[in-house]
Amino acid sequence: MEQVVRLFFNPELILQALPQLLREGLRNTLVISVGATVIGVVLGLGLALMGVSRTRLLRLPALVYIDIFRGLPAILTIALVGLGLPTAGIRPFGRSRLAYGVLALGLIATAYIAEIFRAGIQSVDKGQMEAARSVGMSYMLAMRLVVVPQGIRRVLPPLTSEFIAITKDSSLLFILGTTIGEREIYRVGQSAAQQTGNFSPIVGAGLVYLLITIPLTRLVNLLDRRLREGKDVVAEPLPSEAEMTG
Amino acid sequence: MWRATGAHAAVGGRSGAAGSSTMRPAPSRFSEALGAAAAERDTVKTVNRTLVAVLALLAVLGAACGGEPATETTTATDGPAPTETTGAGATEPMSTEELGLLEGDRLVVGSDIAFAPFESVQDGENVGFDIDLVKEISSRLGLGEPEFVNASFDTIFTQLAAGDFDMIASAITITEERDQTIDFSDPYFLASQALAVPEGSDIEGVGDIEGKQIAVQAGTTGFEYAQENFGDQATIVEFPTSEAAFTALRSGQVDGVFIDIPVVNEQVESGGVELAEEVDTGEEYGFGFQTDDDALTDAVNTALDEIIADGTYEEIFTEYFPNAEVPEQFQAQG
Structure with missing residues (x-):
């Protein structure tokens, strides 16, 4: 037991690792996750629209893409994008490992987010589309003005969950190689663990992840509740006793 | 060489190639070993094993976050047949109980099995210079086939200290820093x-x-x-x-x-x-042991001396490094 505390939960070593974890790790992790999420939302929405299209020609590529990128382990996709593309001579980002990593995570996120959007769009009552078409809107216009706006509100909770998942997956970019300065949270913890011969800095890295993910998880729950129950159902606070007597 | 930095601990692990023949879920293996070590240490059998297991599980999950398998257990199934020494220098095989091994009659060996030609997985088998040398040592000690546990170099020293392995064999350079936290065998490479x-x-x-x-x-x-x-x-x-x-x-x-x-x-x-x-x-590479494990360290050193003295070292060396000359200190004597 003592050994476990010493090797994994050594407070001194955790504190010692924290500044670097926050300064370098947290920043890079956020840059990676936000970047990947932006790619995922943009491409994912496009893919979702293809997926619900009535044209097979559009549906099929979307289906194949989603199947492949959801079905592969993230670490494999990262290696394929980060090492495979440059090997094939495709070098949109020169040698920036971080950029390839963000692209890889973004492509993976695209598949998941496409599914989230598809579910959101399909959850909008059919009558909405029918009504919009009946007043003379085109399919695309009805999608843009009526269906998608309603669908998107409903997908905010799962989207936030996806962001959390991406944040955690960002630790996998290590396989592409890292230099001092471009390490994300987990890698910073790992380096410190190597230097100290103790696992505690990695546990410290875990704490920093929780710093991001717990508030977000709360946010998901809040959004979820709001969507189900409507806005601000909280009653006005009762006047306090002081106010009443005062 | 490699693995290095610091004290013992961790190095950027090489993720183990998977092809393992037998696999056990990492958490159970880990907690089992940790639990066993804890119990031994305290002699209090009532150690809260559940808590230990949960903490160990957390740790394993932490490692898994890195995208690398925390540990994979692979049992070596082939390799050179154990050669019994009958040479004059051969010492009495120690009773295996005296060695206090995790699994009684065989070595549990931690290794980052992605470092050819020292250790790698080929066609589902663990192969390499370290692997063969450990198998040979193991047979000289009168033990069964060693069990190689594929561990990330990041955590291999911590896992050794936590009592997860009997020894580590992973092309580990002997450094003063590491020597403070674990014990090394005599150099073997x-x-x-x-x-x-x-x-x-x-x-x-x-x-x-x-x-x-x-x-x-x-x-x-x-x-x-x-x-x-x-x-x-x-x-x-x-x-x-x-x-x-x-x-x-x-x-x-x-x-x-x-x-x-x-x-x-x-x-x-x-x-x-x-x-x-x-x-x-x-x-120089050495095998790593827990600091209080002198019996095993000494036994392995003795076996290593024999293996060098009777020329077995040269045989294994030549198999993996056919174009290199065996360094003088590892050549057979007489």
Whole structure:
């Protein structure tokens, strides 16, 4: 037991690792996750629209893409994008490992987010589309003005969950190689663990992840509740006793 | 060589290639070992094993976050048949109980099995110089087939200290720093570092790396050396495994790899890579043991002496390094 505390939960070593974890790790992790999420939302929405299209020609590529990128382990996709593309001579980002990593995570996120959007769009009552078409809107216009706006509100909770998942997956970019300065949270913890011969800095890295993910998880729950129950159902606070007597 | 940095602990692990024959879920293996170690230490059998297991599980999950398997258990199933020594120098095999092994009659050996030619998985089998040497040692001690547990170099020293393995054999350079936290066997291999570059590169040695990107394996002594000696001229890029570093080299993402010379030679043979310069760092590999495990450390040293003295070392060495000469200290005597 003592050994476990010493090797994994050594407070001194955790504190010692924290500044670097926050300064370098947290920043890079956020840059990676936000970047990947932006790619995922943009491409994912496009893919979702293809997926619900009535044209097979559009549906099929979307289906194949989603199947492949959801079905592969993230670490494999990262290696394929980060090492495979440059090997094939495709070098949109020169040698920036971080950029390839963000692209890889973004492509993976695209598949998941496409599914989230598809579910959101399909959850909008059919009558909405029918009504919009009946007043003379085109399919695309009805999608843009009526269906998608309603669908998107409903997908905010799962989207936030996806962001959390991406944040955690960002630790996998290590396989592409890292230099001092471009390490994300987990890698910073790992380096410190190597230097100290103790696992505690990695546990410290875990704490920093929780710093991001717990508030977000709360946010998901809040959004979820709001969507189900409507806005601000909280009653006005009762006047306090002081106010009443005062 | 490699693995390195610091004290014992951790190095950027090489992710284990999977092909293992028998696998046990990591958490149970880990907690089992931890639990056993804890119980032994306290002699209080009422140690809260559940708590230990939960903490261990947390730790394993933490490691798993890195995307690398925390531990994979692989049982070696083949390799050279154990050779019994009858030589004059042979010592009485120790009673296996005296060794206090985790599993009684066989060694549980931690290794980052992605470092050819020392340890790698080929066709589902663990192969390599370290693997064969440990098997030989194991048979000299009268033990069964050793169990090789594929562990990330990041955590291998911590896991040893936590009582997860009887020993670690992973091309580990003996360093003073590490020696403070674990015990080493006598040296069993001499190695230096080397700079590998793509074929046709204009880098001819470590003097030409100004402004270049040089890959290293995280936590290795090669990483430390590179950081210290050319960290200010070149960009040092850390990779979790030697394999990842060489893939990056072949894909043109880095200009060179600085790593143990036997690994460079192995890669040169696979093609596309050439040796630019050898840097004599005079490193020695040793097996690692828990600090209080003198019985096993001594037994392994004795077996190692025998293996060297009767020429078995040379046989294994020649199998993996056919073009190299056996260093004098490892040649058979008489």
